[in-house]
Amino acid sequence: xxxxxxxxxxxxxxxxxxxxxxxxxxxxxxxxxxxxxxxxxxxxxxxxxxxxxxxxxxxxxxxxxxxxxxxxxxxxxxxxxxxxxxxxxxxxxxxxxxxxxxxxxxxxxxxxxxxxxxxxxxxxxxxxxxxxxxxxxxxxxxxxxxxxxxxxxxxxxxxxxxxxxxxxxxxxxxxxxxxxxxxxxxxxxxxxxxxxxxxxxxxx
Numbered sequence: 001x002x003x004x005x006x007x008x009x010x011x012x013x014x015x016x017x018x019x020x021x022x023x024x025x026x027x028x029x030x031x032x033x034x035x036x037x038x039x040x041x042x043x044x045x046x047x048x049x050x051x052x053x054x055x056x057x058x059x060x061x062x063x064x065x066x067x068x069x070x071x072x073x074x075x076x077x078x079x080x081x082x083x084x085x086x087x088x089x090x091x092x093x094x095x096x097x098x099x100x101x102x103x104x105x106x107x108x109x110x111x112x113x114x115x116x117x118x119x120x121x122x123x124x125x126x127x128x129x130x131x132x133x134x135x136x137x138x139x140x141x142x143x144x145x146x147x148x149x150x151x152x153x154x155x156x157x158x159x160x161x162x163x164x165x166x167x168x169x170x171x172x173x174x175x176x177x178x179x180x181x182x183x184x185x186x187x188x189x190x191x192x193x194x195x196x197x198x199x200x201x202x203x204x
Contacts, residue, residue, distance in 0.1 A: 005074060024063040026076055026086065029056030035095060042093050052113045053095045058102065061086040149173035152186065166191065
């Protein structure tokens, strides 16, 4: 695995604010659980922690911790390096227990590594309701796709000589194929017992 870490000098080391910012330390490197060296190039030959080692670049200068911007301790701002405010002080490979000393006397030591696991256990009782509502919504959508929706209007108005005018209208909201025959059958059923001299129907 690889990553970075930035450090602020301990309190009281530098009394001057500018001097303290110029002496911040950042370490960026690679961790190998089972070290395998090809010259100075470090890689890992096995995921178990049999022979841990690190290959690190040590930077010194202004790491940007005091800029006031929201940021992570585990990343380096490349702009600080490009501007020369953060310079590389050393590049070394260290096994567990080894250390290196910088020009100003600062000692960087790799003490070792401890295996750990990050677990998260959570309970969300609302998830079952979300599932129920989602399935209900999908069921409603499926029904709307399968069921053929129709609209039918019937208007009754008084006519001359005690007669009643019956007007029928229909609209197919989905799937117009076959709607004409359906409407005719429906009209016949509605007007079965009606004595009529004239029938007017409208369909869409």
